[in-house]
Each structure stands twice: as structure tokens, then as C-alpha cells.
Amino acid sequence: MASVEFSRILSFFKALSDESRLKIVGALASNERSVEELATLLDLRAPTVSHHLAKLKEVGLVDMRSEGTTHIYHLVMSEMRLLAKRVLSLDAMETFTEDVVADAWERKILGDFFVGQRLKEIPASRKKREVILRWLVERFSAGKRYTEKEVNAIIGKHHPDFATLRRELICAKLLARESGIYWRT
Amino acid sequence: MASVEFSRILSFFKALSDESRLKIVGALASNERSVEELATLLDLRAPTVSHHLAKLKEVGLVDMRSEGTTHIYHLVMSEMRLLAKRVLSLDAMETFTEDVVADAWERKILGDFFVGQRLKEIPASRKKREVILRWLVERFSAGKRYTEKEVNAIIGKHHPDFATLRRELICAKLLARESGIYWRT
DNA sequence: GCTCTATTTTGATATATATCTAATTAGATG
């Protein structure tokens, strides 16, 4: 469902959303450091630091080299920059909830307010009303011109209060009118 | 203890380290949206979404305007950019663990291995040995030249195995030697 | 091979928090 990017970025945020881990990254920003050294700096036990380093390593933000039995960790800046840059890009973010899902809400509204082709009532909330209006304007052909009578007839098939809906369609700039003639915008 | 920046950035990461909240941000990236709308999009109950929006609002990543009883939320991109940019800056990160704290480890090592001026033993780990050596080289005056006998005497005051330590000091390039004469680098 | 030290793994515990339902608040409408 969610894009690959998504879980990648989510892991990135999860990795850095802990006080100790963020401090570790801070400490590694100036210098590579051993587990014990980090433990002293942050006033934590070695196993705790080891646990955090494992998480950071998993998402590729740090890497390690051994020197005897001591493991010396360092930041992987390329990864850091890559991910931070991605956070800045809105295009990437928009894919977090996919477009297919994106009109789930509209479909729900249509389902809620229609019985077949018949509109049960005109939604009070502007956002919901807009969904209905966008559906309604689809009943008109693009380019074709309609008299007010024709417009009323088309809307009237779906709801008795064609006057209100007609006015709303104009107001929402979905229909245009000039000297008694209507057309889709 | 930690800088103002630090808690700010930590909150930022915490805010975005949840799957639902990241999806909300994604959904808001393309459009402002009501609570109900987000709830449908993410398949969550309204209170849950409300809870997440409150958290995002707290760190300033989203803001809200009312339209009747419906609350319409939108991203605050300036905040988003500001914080993401800050993540990229290493200078800021280095302040996460302050410098005062930064030599805590060295002081601990010195405390662990010295009894007064007397070195209990030579640390096996290279990183710890280096701390001792840097302390030791401070016993020599910068610029002054020493015979090997003098060097041995100075080191010998702190540990019997002056030969090993002398060799280590050279090896670590803290002391230099030429034709039997030693000096601080 | 034994010992020492640095790290990691395991297991336990306590805290944080995401989610839900139910109750409450607050606008809007008749």
C-alpha cells in the first residue's frame, strides 16, 4: 500500500525520534567513537548504547569498524543528507497516501448522500456539498449550452430543490451563466 | 543541559515518527483537509486523528482554521523546511552533546587509571591509552629538548615501565626523537 | 589454554503512546 519511500522515511524518523539516539548522532557528528565512550558521554550502560547503535545502523545512519574488541562507530553522512533532502520534497510526501486512497472520502460522501441517482439531502458542510456538486456537474456535457429550464430538469432528476443546487453550481464556478444560458466551465 | 535546538529537533522527529502522523502530513501536502476527511482517508476514528493533529500542531507543523464546526487543517511548510534544513546542519548537531560533557570520558579514564600521579597500569585499549599518553606528554615542556635519561626519569615518576610508554609516545607522534634527543611535537 | 576487557544478546521491567469507545463541547439549523 504505502510506497517504498514511505517506510524508508518513517524508519528514518523513528531512528532519530529518541533522545539518546539523537545525542549519539550529535556525539558522532564531531568524531567517531567507541561504545564505551558513548556510554560515558551519555551516562548510559553499554548495552543500552549498543541497542541504539544497532537501530541506527539498521537504517544506515551509522557504520562501524572493529579495532581489537572495541567497535568504533561513525556517522554515514551521505545517508543523513539523502534522507533529510527527501523530507524537504513535497512531491515525495504526497505519495505517502496514495491517490487511489485519496478519493476514498469522496466516494464515501457520495455513498452517504445518494440513494441510486437520488440525492437524499443537500449536505450542510461546504466540503461535502462540494463533492456532491462536482458529481452533479458531470451530468452536463462539456461545451454544450443549456437553457435554465434544461438545467432545472437535469438537476431535478436528482433532487427537488433544483434552484438551490443551480445557484450553488454557479457559486462554485462549476457552471457559468450569461443571459439565461448555462454551460460547464 | 541540552540546547534549545536540541529539544526542538527532537520534538520534530517525535512528531513525524508515527505512521499515521506521517500519512497525515502526506495527505495535507496536496490539500488542506478536515478531521473527518483525514479519518476516512487513513481509516481511523476521528478522535485518533484529532489526537495526532494536536501533536503536529504543538510543534507547529500544521495549523487549523474553523469553518462552522469543521476544523480544516493545513501544513505549515515554512516550519517543515526550517527544521529539515536544520537536520542537515552538522554544526547544530554537534551541540547536541555539549563540549563540557565531551571530555567527561577522558576525565573518567584518567580517574580510573591514576592513583594520584601514579599510573596503576597501561590501558590495553588504544583509545584509552591515547588519553593517558596525552596526559603524560603534558609533563614535558613544549620547545624544551630532553635526553633519553631525562625522558625515562619523567615517565618513571608515573609508571615503572618507562620504556614502553616512551615508545608509545613516539609512536603516537606526541614526542619526536632524533639522534637520542627528544622533544614535544 | 586462561584471563581480561569490550561488545552484544537475553530477559525483565517500567514507561510511553496509539487507538478505541463514551462523554463532552461547540456551531449551525430548524
Place this chain on the structure above:
DNA sequence: CATCTAATTAGATATATATCAAAATAGAGC
């Protein structure tokens, strides 16, 4: 003013996870 709807708050629960102590692992040096 009663009612309806959208949102929030309160309360409950279950899951996740940060932390530590103890045990296991793995190099280094004797």
C-alpha cells in the same frame, strides 16, 4: 430552545520500546 453534526476530551487498553542487570561472545595478551 431542541437537535444535529464535527470535533475534542476523558478514560481504558494494548502494544512498543528504552533501560538495566546478567549471561554469552569474541578478540588480545600472557
